[in-house]
Amino acid sequence: MLYTSPVTSWELQRNWEIVRYLVYYLVEDLVSPDQISGKDVVDFSSGLGDLSEYIYSHNPKSLIATSPDDVPSPARLTGKPGFRFIPNLHARKISEALPPN
Known part of the structure; x- marks a missing residue:
């Protein structure tokens, strides 16, 4: 299921073109490489980090992953350029x- 929301105030403050909230099972079917490559991406509530790894493999400009829990950074991405x-x-x-742009 892919759901594109209307732009929220915090998105507008950051001049983000689009934010997509995703519930995914087959990541590749929902987030195509052209949605990622060269873009600043936030993977919020990243959980296991598998979506973050997939996103990073398609060369985003930057990738910020967050978790609501006190968990370590995804091991395969720790220390990678552009990853936070x-x-x-x-x-x-x-x-x-995340401060405004």
Whole structure:
């Protein structure tokens, strides 16, 4: 299921072109490489990190992954250029953690 929301105020403050909220089972069917390549991407509530790994493999400009829990960064992405992990960040608090552009 792919759901594209109307733009929220925190998206507008950051000049983000589009934010897609995804519930996914087969990542490749829902997030195509052209939606990722060269773009700034936020994977919020990243959980296991599998979506983050998939996104990173398609060369985003940057990737910020968050988790609402105190968990370590996905091991395969830790230290990679352009990747940042923020633990203990609930999705509803993301606007406070990411400053406007």
